[in-house]
Amino acid sequence: MADGEKIRILIVDDIADTRDNLAKLIGFEPDMEVAGTADGGQAAVNMAKKERPHVILMDINMPDMDGITATEIISNTVPESPIIMMSVQGEQDYLRRSMLAGAREFLVKPFSADELINAIRHVHELEKVKRARYAAAAPAAAAANPLAASPAARDNGKIITFFSPKGGVGRTTIATNLAVALHQSTQKPVVLVDGSLPFGDIAVILNMSPKAKTIADLVGSFDNTDSDVLESVLVSHSTGIKVLLAPPTPESAELITGANVKHVLELLRERYAYIVVDTWPSFQEQVITMLDVADVILTLMTLEITSLKNVRVFMEIAEKLGYGDEKLQLVANRNDSSGGIKASDVEASLGRKIPHTIVSDGRTLVLAVNRGVPFVISHRESQVAKDIFTLAQRLTAGAPEAAAAGAKAPARASGMRLFAR
Ligand SMILES: Nc1ncnc2c1ncn2[C@@H]1O[C@H](COP(=O)(O)OP(=O)(O)O)[C@@H](O)[C@H]1O
Ligand SMILES: [Mg+2]
Known part of the structure; x- marks a missing residue:
């Protein structure tokens, strides 16, 4: 139109x-x-x-x-x-x-x-x-969209983008803790990118100075930004990871284009083993870029009908973008039996496995936030932290795990056609 x-x-x-x-x-x-x-x-x-x-x-x-x-x-x-x-x-x-x-x-x-x-x-x-x-x-999604193909053969950094078509499902919380867990378990350089450009809250979650540098400091000079310049706007966190913070205001976020985002992420790949990217629920150009360049998209969902609906729409889009099962992996967050729908029902209706789950543990999260420390450090023994370490382990393991993680869910025996499209 x-x-x-x-x-x-x-x-x-x-x-x-x-x-x-x-x-x-x-x-x-x-x-x-x-x-x-x-x-x-x-x-x-x-x-x-x-x-x-x-x-x-x-x-x-x-x-x-x-x-x-x-x-x-x-x-x-x-x-x-x-x-x-x-x-x-x-x-x-x-x-x-x-x-x-x-x-x-x-x-x-x-x-x-x-x-x-x-x-x-x-x-x-x-x-x-x-x-x-x-x-x-169209017609061949992956061929027409080369960015979508997983750059598996490359030996530089792996980009892990957290996405959810719905807000408040835990993207920022899980992305932050996963970045720390990846660093702890591999001792390799990890950078956390607050790609939630207009509404970033990683600075708050990680207790960082409001005066810290952000990606907005690169506006106007993205074309001249090389690895060293980029390094100068990264902020070191006490957990050992580096952080690229989101702009301080939504207005400054609008000055950053998809091409700028791509340039930055490709540069980070050169120096960091893992680049963990938080996003916001939108299909704006910047977010699409963060999805395109990702090696793995962790799509967070909660087990509720509204979440299911949004994820289904996103999966239709993802399919057209040529994101395969290995690239797009579902994560059920706040997974518990109370209320909502069962993971197995969601798997059947989406025709797709949910390979990763993270338990619901509001208490631990609140305690950790009050201390200003990611829970994978302050509450390492909690189940929610263990779930994050398991996720980290799978992401750092070789191809077999990844293939298993992306495996299709078996179709339900009844053959019920759950969605009209
Ligand atoms: N596994 C979990 N158990 C309990 N609470 C959670 C869990 N994951 C996230 N939350 C809570 O959900 C709320 C939204 O999380 P947040 O990371 O800000 O979501 P998003 O970035 O998707 O908007 C926060 O209050 C967070 O503490
Ligand atoms: Mg968020």
Whole structure:
């Protein structure tokens, strides 16, 4: 779609008042417009095929064909139109069935105008990224995107990027502790990169001076930055690792391009055995670069349906980017039996193994944070620290482990088709 084109939205609801209200809210947004309305599932399917809207708002309970059935059909026939489910039913079962049918978001009625608009922007943004990357990556993803291939043969540093399409799952915590664990167990040089450019909080977690140098000190001179210049903005931490801090403000983060990020990471490869990169949940150019150049992407997830949904979308993108099973590895963080869904169910629905798990241990984490010391040092004997050391060990081991870690999960015997796409 051309830049500046409005986000075209199809509204599906059997109640005329609801359709009118939604249309009114959308009308307030200068970059959105209503592509059409439908009062039932069958009408929605027809309209979606004809209009190919950018986003579909779909009610669940409708008299002729219900919204879940319509979603299933549309996700197969018009896959480029992402669907946001709307329902008064906030129950897990509805949410679950919608997601399994291929919906991208779920809004519980009544929702605010902000929630609606944010959800539309969010799914549209993701779809745009997907489309752009599909185009760039087609037809043979790996061949058209040489960066995606794991540079396994190289004997210089290994880039390990932490990613999650959702915030608050523990990326920064785990990335920081893994960097320290890698250094402790190999005694090799390790650098931790706060690639969460607009919202970096590694400086806080590691108790570093607010006056410390950051990547923002390179703005304006990235082209002249060599290993030595780069070294001068790295900060030494008492744990023995080096840290490349994120800019102090989101505004300065905007001055750093994907090409700058690539240049920096490639330079770090020359001197460091392990480069651990934290990110933020976004598909902006800088993040895509951190994913592209990585040898391993550790995709953190928690065992909740919302996390599952986001990871599924990310995996679709990752596949088009040519990231294979060895490159993209799932990590279940805060893994415990209470609440949420079972790891085995997630594995079956994603058709993919979760090779790494980290237990939930809020108490240890809080104690460690209060002391200002990574828990792999202050609470080395805790299970959560042991899980990090296990992860470190697997990442430093040779090819066999990596291959085992990336192995496909066996398909579930029932052959249940969990996702529409
Ligand atoms: N394994 C875990 N057990 C308990 N709490 C955790 C665990 N991992 C992360 N947390 C907590 O989750 C919160 C979010 O972690 P953070 O690393 O900031 O996530 P992100 O970087 O993904 O936004 C923090 O309060 C952190 O202490
Ligand atoms: Mg973070």
